[in-house]
Amino acid sequence: MTSTSPPSVDSPDLAALAGLLADRTRAAMCLALLDGRAWTATELARHTGVAPSTATGHLHRLVAGGLLAEERQGRHRYVRLAGPATAEMIESLASHAPLRATPVRSLRDAHRRRALAHARSCYDHLAGTVAVAITDAMTERALLAWDYGPGLTPAGRAWLRALGIADDHSGTGRAHVRSCLDWTERRHHLAGAVGAALLTHALDSGWAARRGTTRVIDLSDRGRVALREHLGLPDEVLLPPEDGG
Structure with a gap:
């Protein structure tokens, strides 16, 4: 008799999702996009303080992971959160995250x-x-x-x-x-x-x-x-x- 392996069963890959948000730059991008607007890679690079090429790499991962959706208008590429459920998940995760001290540079x-x-x-x-x-x-x-x-x-x-x-x-x-x-x-x-x-x-x-x-x-x-x-x-x-x- 030949043994057969049991059929595979899909299960949520929570570790993959956590990995997307484990990077501080990608997490900061998702938090910025909670404003509901569509941003360009250049705007998000400036917001997070990274090079445009670095921002583009992070955005590719977030889009591939389903957290962001991509829009194109002519030559311009925009990204936004994938939808309301994604936004509510990000806000909820932020409420469970420890607060990190950030410097206040001005009044x-x-x-x-x-x-x-x-x-x-x-x-x-x-x-x-x-x-x-x-x-x-x-x-x-x-x-x-x-x-x-x-x-x-x-x-x-x-x-x-x-x-x-x-x-x-x-x-x-x-x-x-x-x-x-x-x-x-x-x-x-x-x-x-x-x-x-x-x-x-x-x-x-x-x-x-x-x-x-x-x-x-x-x-x-x-x-x-x-x-x-x-x-x-x-x-x-x-x-x-x-x-x-």
């Missing part, structure tokens, strides 16, 4: 870091102190339920409609409501299609604005009034850190 740099912790984009949804406070307030008002993971209640759906936010996200290929572990707060904020819709509404309605090309999100006076009115958020959460202490 402006210190303000930027505090602003990033206060409110920032996490791919297509809001993260930071304000995002966690919004999630907490929605839970306290029974707009969110956590019985089987986060989910909108009937009151939550009505609340979204009252704000003018469409709640029909069928066919988008993504979770309706998800939680994302915030790397600065070490607590969950709202993600998924509803989290993205809330950030889009805040930007479109003038409640908030992006700060240049950074991930920082600045609340406007109108936005602070709206979040006080609709969710009861206190000033110590809503005011920017340089003004709020």
